[in-house]
Amino acid sequence: MQFAESPGTSTFLSPSDTSYTLNEGSMLPSITCSAECRPGCLFVWTKPDNINFTASPVLSLGQLDRTKTGEYSCTSWNDYGFHTIKIMLNVQYGPGGSISLSPSRSTYTENEGYPLPRITCSADCSPECNYIWSKQNEGNITVGSSLVLEQLNRSEHGLYICTARNEVGEATKQVDIIVKYGPGIIQTSVPNLDKVENQTVPVINCSADCRPACSYTWSKGAATYSNPLSLSTALRGNAGTYICKASNSVSQSVKEWTLTVRFPPKILSLMYTQGNADITENASKSMVCTVESYPASTITWYYKANNTQLATISDVLKSTYTLSNGGCLDTGLYTCSARNSVSNTPTTMDLPVNVLCKPRMDFRSNSMQNDIRIGLSKDLVLNASYLCNPEPNFSWQFHKTTSTNLVNGTDRISIDDIFNGSSLSAVSTLTRPSMEERWLGLYIVTVTNSQGSHTHLYTVAAEESDTELSSSAKKKNTYDTLDPGQVPIPILSDDVEAQGNPSNEINSEREPEETAEGGKETNTYMNVEFRKQSKFHRIYNTIYSIKDIRIETENPYANVKKKKRRRKKKS
Structure with missing residues (x-):
């Protein structure tokens, strides 16, 4: 006789494993549930959600995916009871396409110095993933799910990659961080140049590290130039400081570049x-x-x-x-x-x-004499050499008993005036050939220009014998007897010397005499100032009053006075 029997604890599995860990995509082997029971048992497999999966003693899941992870139950029962046995299925999977970023943006554009928001990387993984952030071409920069870049700098520009990884697999997510910055240090392809005029100047290129790329302009004063700067030739007009300006949407910067052009002097002006x-x-x-x-x-x-x-x-x-x-x-x-x-x-x-x-006697010439002795029938040549500016006018007079203006071409008078504008030498030469006794006397030259005038006297007398000259020289400051109205002519002796400054002066006067008309003759006198030159004395400056004739000249020397002595008539 057979006895009825419930499944009791006789339910078992084949294979007998109660726990399975398999990767997603793999195959779970068929699991058969059996039990000893009379009458025979029925079997049912239940999913993790307690939903009957299959009314069969065999569990067959096929290719596993992550949704099949969970606890599966096999229940055997008959009219006398039931029994349940469980297995655990763990389906492992990598991050796959589940990796994501938060915020979800894939590109960030920020200016240098600004903070970047925290970026978190996450993924659905079993077992849990590990996370690593890396920068393209630079390797790992942080371990963890979050990328934290506080104040951005240009070196942090680039492509960042989050990698989620477990034992099943890995997945990546990229974020592009664009760090914008203005030009920093501007470079020129050629340093400052020092050139001699007309030498060649190379092309000058201006560049800077910018993001986004910079635009470049050159300027010098109000003039602008494109980059690169092409001056070709060193000209003085090109010399100076040029400014390269680099700019983008972030900022701008400038750099100076100097071209020095050396050139020889040019006199722009010479003026008063x-x-x-x-x-x-x-x-x-x-x-x-x-x-x-x-x-x-x-x-x-x-x-x-x-x-x-x-x-x-x-x-x-x-x-x-x-x-x-x-x-x-x-x-x-x-x-x-x-x-x-x-x-x-x-x-x-x-x-x-x-x-x-104003005119003054030319110290560069010794041609002017005061006392001139000349033989009759010989040629008289009187030279008046003056230093003056501008060109003067010369006038000549002859005085004996009366005064006569001497004119070129009359009374055998030849007057030649020459002025040298370079040396400021003014020379008047009076020539009177074949002298006659009536032409012996006082010759007066007056030189005048816009600045003043000067007068010089020449005493022209007949030559004396050596004996007469010697006898005359022994008498000190004597005068020839003069007819009334005739200008007295001083004969200066060698022992009268100039005393420096003040200089010597001779004062000579004679009392007025009765004229033929019974009246008094105008006082005729001579103030003679002179300086000694060797044995002879130059009459340098004189004031004459000859009746109504008065000639004034300037004397740089002071005065030494000599009293008048009348010259005795020769016996």
Whole structure:
């Protein structure tokens, strides 16, 4: 006789494993549930959600996926009871396409210095994934699911990759971080240049590290140029500081680049500080010379007539020279000469200075005499040599008992006037050939220009024998007997000497005499100032009053007075 039997605890599995861990996509082997029971048992497999999966003792899941993870139950039962046995199925899977970022943006664009929001990487993994952030071409930068970049700098620009990984597999997610920044240090392809004028200048390229890329412009003053800067040739007009400006949407920056062009001096102007070339004697005249050159020039001033160096000033572009207390012989051209290190050949420019001076006897000439002894029938030649500016007029007079103006071409008079504008020498030569006794007497030359006048006297007498001359020389300051109205002629003896400054002076007078008409003759007198020259004495400055004739000249010497002595008539 058979007894009824429930499944009790006799339910078992084949294979007998109660736990399975398999990767997603793999196959779970068929699991058969059996039990000893009478009458025979029925079997049912239940899913993890307690839903009957199959009414069969065999569990067959096919290719596993993550949804099949869970606890499966096999229940056997008959009319007398039931029994359940369970298995655990763990389906492992990698992150696959489940990896994601939060925030979900794949691109961030921020300016340098700004913070980047925290970016978190996550994925559905079994078992749980590990996370690593890396930067393209640089390797791992952080372990963990979050990317934290606080204040961005340009080095953090790039592609960042989150990798989620477990023992089943891995997956990645990328985020592009664009760090924008303006130009930092601007570079030029060629450093500052120092060139001699007309040398070649290479092309100058301006560049900078910028994101986004910079645009470039060159400027010099108000002029603008494109990049690269192409000047081709070093010209003085190209010299100076050029500015390269690099700019983008973030910021801009500038860099200076300098082209130095060295060139020899050019005199731009040479002029008087005021007025024209003319100055009066003892006045001053200032001249200013302006030069263009690089480097600055050494300016030298010269008096051109004898190439006398007057002044030298170094490292300047402008120089002023002042002629102080201008004298007659300071008239002439004044030269501004400029040179610098570029050329050894100076550049020059001349400017005239015209010192106006009244006539005075030319110390450079010894041709003027006071006492002239001449034989009758010989030619009389009187030279009047003067230093003056501007050109003077000469007038000649002859005085014996009366005064006569001497005119060229009359009474055998020849007068030749010459003025040399370079040396300021004015010479008047009076020639009277075949002298006659009636032409012996006082010859007076007066020289006049816009600045004043000067008068000189020549005493022309007949030659004496050696004996007479010796006898005359022994008498001190004697005079020939003169007819009424005739100018007294001093015969100066050798022992009268100039005393320096003040100088010697001879005063000679005679009392007025009765005239033929019964009236009184006008006092005739002579003040003679002279200086000794060897054995002879020059009558330098004289004031004559001859009836209604009066000639005044200037005397730089003081006076030594001699009393008048009448010359005795020869017996």
